[in-house]
Amino acid sequence: MRVHNFSAGPAVLPEEVLKEIQENLVDYKGNGLSVLEMSHRSKEYMEIIEGARARLLKIMGLSDEYVAMFLQGGASTQFYMIPLNFCADDKVANYIDTGAWSSKAIKEVKILGKKLHIAATSEDKEFTYIPKEWELSDNAAYLHITTNNTIRGTEWMIDPDVPADVPLIADMSSNFLSKPLNFSKYDMIYGGAQKNIGSAGATFVVLKKSMLEKINPGLSTMIDYNTHASKGSMFNTPPTFSIYVIGEVLKWIEGNGGLVGMQKINEEKAAYIYDVIDGSNFYKGTVVKEDRSFMNIPFRLPTEELEKKFISETTANNMINLKGHRSVGGCRASVYNSLPMESAKVLAKFMIDFEKVNK
Amino acid sequence: MRVHNFSAGPAVLPEEVLKEIQENLVDYKGNGLSVLEMSHRSKEYMEIIEGARARLLKIMGLSDEYVAMFLQGGASTQFYMIPLNFCADDKVANYIDTGAWSSKAIKEVKILGKKLHIAATSEDKEFTYIPKEWELSDNAAYLHITTNNTIRGTEWMIDPDVPADVPLIADMSSNFLSKPLNFSKYDMIYGGAQKNIGSAGATFVVLKKSMLEKINPGLSTMIDYNTHASKGSMFNTPPTFSIYVIGEVLKWIEGNGGLVGMQKINEEKAAYIYDVIDGSNFYKGTVVKEDRSFMNIPFRLPTEELEKKFISETTANNMINLKGHRSVGGCRASVYNSLPMESAKVLAKFMIDFEKVNK
Numbered sequence: 082m083r084v085h086n087f088s089a090g091p092a093v094l095p096e097e098v099l100k101e102i103q104e105n106l107v108d109y110k111g112n113g114l115s116v117l118e119m120s121h122r123s124k125e126y127m128e129i130i131e132g133a134r135a136r137l138l139k140i141m142g143l144s145d146e147y148v149a150m151f152l153q154g155g156a157s158t159q160f161y162m163i164p165l166n167f168c169a170d171d172k173v174a175n176y177i178d179t180g181a182w183s184s185k186a187i188k189e190v191k192i193l194g195k196k197l198h199i200a201a202t203s204e205d206k207e208f209t210y211i212p213k214e215w216e217l218s219d220n221a222a223y224l225h226i227t228t229n230n231t232i233r234g235t236e237w238m239i240d241p242d243v244p245a246d247v248p249l250i251a252d253m254s255s256n257f258l259s260k261p262l263n264f265s266k267y268d269m270i271y272g273g274a275q276k277n278i279g280s281a282g283a284t285f286v287v288l289k290k291s292m293l294e295k296i297n298p299g300l301s302t303m304i305d306y307n308t309h310a311s312k313g314s315m316f317n318t319p320p321t322f323s324i325y326v327i328g329e330v331l332k333w334i335e336g337n338g339g340l341v342g343m344q345k346i347n348e349e350k351a352a353y354i355y356d357v358i359d360g361s362n363f364y365k366g367t368v369v370k371e372d373r374s375f376m377n378i379p380f381r382l383p384t385e386e387l388e389k390k391f392i393s394e395t396t397a398n399n400m401i402n403l404k405g406h407r408s409v410g411g412c413r414a415s416v417y418n419s420l421p422m423e424s425a426k427v428l429a430k431f432m433i434d435f436e437k438v439n440k
Numbered sequence: 441m442r443v444h445n446f447s448a449g450p451a452v453l454p455e456e457v458l459k460e461i462q463e464n465l466v467d468y469k470g471n472g473l474s475v476l477e478m479s480h481r482s483k484e485y486m487e488i489i490e491g492a493r494a495r496l497l498k499i500m501g502l503s504d505e506y507v508a509m510f511l512q513g514g515a516s517t518q519f520y521m522i523p524l525n526f527c528a529d530d531k532v533a534n535y536i537d538t539g540a541w542s543s544k545a546i547k548e549v550k551i552l553g554k555k556l557h558i559a560a561t562s563e564d565k566e567f568t569y570i571p572k573e574w575e576l577s578d579n580a581a582y583l584h585i586t587t588n589n590t591i592r593g594t595e596w597m598i599d600p601d602v603p604a605d606v607p608l609i610a611d612m613s614s615n616f617l618s619k620p621l622n623f624s625k626y627d628m629i630y631g632g633a634q635k636n637i638g639s640a641g642a643t644f645v646v647l648k649k650s651m652l653e654k655i656n657p658g659l660s661t662m663i664d665y666n667t668h669a670s671k672g673s674m675f676n677t678p679p680t681f682s683i684y685v686i687g688e689v690l691k692w693i694e695g696n697g698g699l700v701g702m703q704k705i706n707e708e709k710a711a712y713i714y715d716v717i718d719g720s721n722f723y724k725g726t727v728v729k730e731d732r733s734f735m736n737i738p739f740r741l742p743t744e745e746l747e748k749k750f751i752s753e754t755t756a757n758n759m760i761n762l763k764g765h766r767s768v769g770g771c772r773a774s775v776y777n778s779l780p781m782e783s784a785k786v787l788a789k790f791m792i793d794f795e796k797v798n799k
Contacts, residue, residue, distance in 0.1 A: 084472035088479040091680055096466070099474050103465035107458045113443035113758070115458050117639040117685060120447040120761050153512035153641065154662060157676040161660035185661075192660055275677055280476040282512065282641040282679030301520035301551055302544075303513060317516040318634055320641030320679065321450055326476060399472070402479050 085424035088402035089231050089377060089415045090255065090276035093424075098329045116325045121318050130319065133328035140331060140339055141264045141287065148293075150286040150306075150314045151324045155273045156182065156254045159284065160189040162304055163225065163250060163269070166296045168195045172222035175247070177201045177215055179235060180208025181408070182252060183227040200224060208233045211372040215241075223248040223268070229256035229374050231276070232406040234367065234413065236374035240266045248292060256376045257285070258334060259418055260344035268292050274323060276376070277418045278330050283323035334418065343418050344375075350416045350425035351375045357429050363436040367411065379405055379413040387439055388412055394435065400428055444783035447761035448590050448736060448774040449614065449635040452783075457688045475684045480677050489678065492687035499690060499698055500623045500646065507652075509645040509665075509673045510683045514632045515541065515613050518643065519548040521663050522584065522609060522628070525655045527554045531581035534606070536560045536574055538594060539567025540767070541611060542586040559583060567592045568727040574600075582607040582627070588615035588733055590635070591765040593726065593772065595733035599625045607651060615735045616644070617693060618777055619703035627651050633682060635735070636777045637689050642682035693777065702777050703734075709775045709784035710734045716788050722795040726770065738764055738772040746798055747771055753794065759787055 086093040109116050112125055119126040134149045141147075152158070163186075168174040173196040176187050180203065190197045201215035208230060217224060224243050228251050229236045236256055240263045243249050254272030264270065268289045275281040286306070293307055302308050308316045314324075334343060355373065358364045358380050365381045366373065382388045388411060395403045405411035416425055445452040468475050471484050478485040493508045500506075511517070522545075527533040532555040535546050539562065549556045560574035567589060576583060583602050587610050588595045595615055599622045602608050613631030623629065627648045634640040645665070652666055661667050667675045673683075693702060714732065717723045717739050724740045725732065741747045747770060754762045764770035775784055 082472055083467075086473055086477055088477070088482075091476070091478055091480060091677065094474065094477050099466045099476065102476075103462055106462035106465055107455070108442075113441055114445055114760075115453065117450070117458070117461075118445055118447070118453050119450060121450060121640065123447075123761070153514070153679070154517070155512070155676045158513070158662050161662065189660055192658065273677060275680075280681055281480065281677045282682055299551065301548055303517050303520065317514045318450065318632060318640045320512070320682070321634075322639055322681065323641055323679070401473075402482070 082399070085400040085427055086402060087400065087414045087416070087420070087424070087428070089406070089413065090273070091281045092276050092415060092417050093419045094280070094326070094330065095333045095419045098326075098333050101329055102326065117322050119321060121315060121321050126321060129325050129328055130314070133324055133331060136328065136331040136335065137285070137287070140258060140334060143264055143287065146290055148288050148290055148310045150288065150309045151319055151327070152284045152286055152309060152314065153282070153320055155284055156252050156271065157185065159252070159271045159286070160186040161193060162306070163223075164190045164193050164195045165300060165304055166306055167248065167250070167292070168222040169297055170195075171220065172196065173198045173218040173220050175200045175217050175221045175224045177212055177224070177226045179203055179211055179227050179230050179233075181230055181232040182254070183230075186225060186227070186252065203235075208235065209368040211235050211237055217243070217247060221247045223250050225250045225252070227252045229253070229376055231255040231377050231415075232379075232409055234374045234377045234379040235372045236376065238372065248289075248295075256374070258340060258343060259347050259376060261340040274327050276415075278334075279327035280323055282320045283327055285327070330419070346422060347375045347416065347418065350420060350422055351378060353425040353429040354378050354414055354416070354432070357432045361436055363440045364432065367409075376417055377413060377415045379409065379411055381411040385410070390439070391435060395428070395431060398431060400424070400431065441758070444759040444786055445761060446759060446773045446775070446779070446783070446787070448765070448772060449632070450640045451635050451774060451776050452778045453639070453685070453689065454692045454778045457685075457692050460688055461685065476681050478680060480674060480680050485680060488684050488687055489673070492683055492690060495687065495690040495694065496644070496646070499617060499693060502623055502646065505649055507647050507649055507669045509647065509668045510678055510686070511643045511645055511668055511673065512641070512679055514643055515611050515630065516544065518611070518630045518645070519545040520552060521665070522582075523549045523552050523554045524659055524663055525665055526607065526609070526651070527581040528656055529554075530579065531555065532557045532577040532579050534559045534576050534580045534583045536571055536583070536585045538562055538570055538586050538589050538592075540589055540591040541613070542589075545584060545586070545611065562594075567594065570594050570596055570731040576602070576606060580606045582609050584609045584611070586611045588612070588735055590614040590736050590774075591738075591768055593733045593736045593738040594731045595735065597731065607648075607654075615733070617699060617702060618706050618735060620699040633686050635774075637693075638686035639682055641679045642686055644686070689778070705781060706734045706775065706777065709779060709781060710737060712784040712788040713737050713773055713775070713791070716791045720795055722799045723791065726768075735776055736772060736774045738768065738770055740770040744769070749798070750794060754787070754790060757790060759783070759790065
């Protein structure tokens with residue numbers, strides 16, 4: 082029996098994708114070998130990676146003005162690559178701080194000794210909202226935002242406007258491809274694949290090609306985006322299997338209505354849980370309503386004792402990973418693209434029943 | 441039918457490992473989810489990664505004086521991390537250049553503007569041998585070697601002696617765990633997993649803990665080995681599935697006689713092919729006999745025409761990836777740990793038959 086997996090990442094994958102991968106695990110489509118064993122330069126593998134790349138840009142509605150790359154090291158590696166590549170010494174890296182991962186991205190700018198400007202922050206209220214206004218510095222190298230805060234459960238509901246000469250860079254790790262966005266407003270979009278579009282081990286980077294001309298000279302080979310863009314992510318051996326998984330998930334997204342389809346099911350899933358929270362004095366949401374994430378739903382119970390009991394009983398009832406991030410406590414349900422509707426329903430029903438017994 | 445896969449990497453995996461992975465792909469050992477979907481902080485996954493780490497050190501015969509890490513970005517990422525971490529500004533990075541990957545490692549030292557000394561090189565004869573003597577600089581930060589040249593097919597047959605105050609660092613990407621070594625002579629051993637111990641997407645780094653004290657201050661978080669050593673490779677999401685594959689391959693190595701067992705079968709496999717080359721005027725080895733690799737066997741045929749025909753006919757006969765690296769041409773058979781004995785026999789027999797028809 083499949084568990085209901087509310088993990089914040091690595092996260093649930095569509096069962097039909099897993100079955101497809103399983104079927105082909107020892108012998109990929111009659112080629113006599115596993116994808117795990119394939120030379121990354123073989124014809125069969127080139128079809129896999131090129132297919133994933135093309136499908137990604139197609140789903141995002143982006144033209145060949147953009148290049149899609151599959152790298153390694155997670156968003157954490159991008160945190161230092163971005164200022165190294167795109168912030169020249171006379172420029173200022175601009176960030177909007179919405180907590181957790183934004184803060185980590187900002188820390189790397191400081192370590193590098195680059196000029197930094199916090200254009201806005203929601204730190205005053207413990208990152209429980211998304212800033213609606215921001216002020217860029219002069220000489221801005223770029224503006225960096227984090228479109229969804231996995232830990233706090235806040236999400237950008239708009240694509241921010243920036244002056245034409247300021248590149249917009251977004252860490253979309255935890256809400257990528259969960260809804261239609263005006264992706265062409267962004268100059269770089271990146272994130273770890275292990276939440277919405279695949280398994281751990283691959284980092285997607287979608288870069289406007291005009292950004293390649295802005296890259297600082299003299300960078301270490303693997304840190305320079307030119308290395309990967311010019312070699313089709315094949316300068317060195319890419320994370321071949323993780324990219325294959327991404328490709329299969331992208332096919333599944335396409336087959337389920339694309340981004341419009343994802344948005345519809347994601348809103349419906351989140352609504353099941355938010356409705357319970359909103360209709361209750363027992364459960365309490367932790368962020369302002371208008372900025373509530375459709376991906377990560379943190380909530381508190383009246384006492385930590387009850388939270389412990391809730392985690393324990395959900396686990397016993399086949400619902401796993403509902404514990405909030407260790408830095409904030411409480412409970413959290415992550416309801417990414419691949420989480421089945423049934424899982425959200427089962428959790429919502431359990432929450433109602435648990436409240437009846439324990440309030 | 442399984443192909444005979446002579447790929448230089450990503451490379452063949454043991455069929456029984458693939459079958460085990462396949463069986464557990466949708467539902468890992470009755471836990472109701474795939475390893476691909478597991479939170480890296482879950483109990484089930486912690487067992488996988490800790491098991492792999494412990495088994496790796498055990499196979500290497502290393503004590504807890506060493507820490508084993510599973511990182512991302514391949515050896516190419518280590519090429520710049522090593523000088524950044526271990527070469528202070530007043531020190532000199534020492535390298536023995538045996539071609540290809542050594543040369544790439546050296547290039548990254550130059551990009552960083554660190555002091556560099558080439559302690560020995562076999563460039564004078566196109567990297568067709570391993571230097572037997574070397575001279576370290578004063579103030580050496582470390583000596584770096586590459587224990588097997590995947591492209592040229594040369595291999596170190598000894599663990600080099602260095603003065604006690606000079607750390608020895610080795611890129612073992614292409615012969616790791618293929619034979620017993622005196623691993624405790626090394627202060628750092630690293631490489632991509634996709635040749636001898638797993639699939640693409642994970643980089644193993646085995647570091648003597650005393651090295652952690654030598655790390656340069658002020659490094660970007662993900663570049664600093666302290667980050668990964670102190671968090672058990674869990675500072676950020678590790679490449680979970682690739683590490684799982686490594687764990688399964690390590691079990692297979694243990695179950696097949698460990699490093700002594702690997703050496704025995706690897707020597708036997710290589711002998712099948714080297715014997716054909718040595719007994720023929722048709723095939724020609726490309727490196728000096730005493731330094732011939734047990735992992736990668738490059739050879740030439742009398743003409744490029746015949747090489748083309750050889751590649752084409754082997755492929756038609758279910759033997760794939762026998763083309764030499766594009767930088768050197770010719771043919772190459774990679775016979776890593778997981779290559780079945782049968783594959784080496786089949787190739788050797790084919791080579792004899794091909795010679796008869798075409799000489």
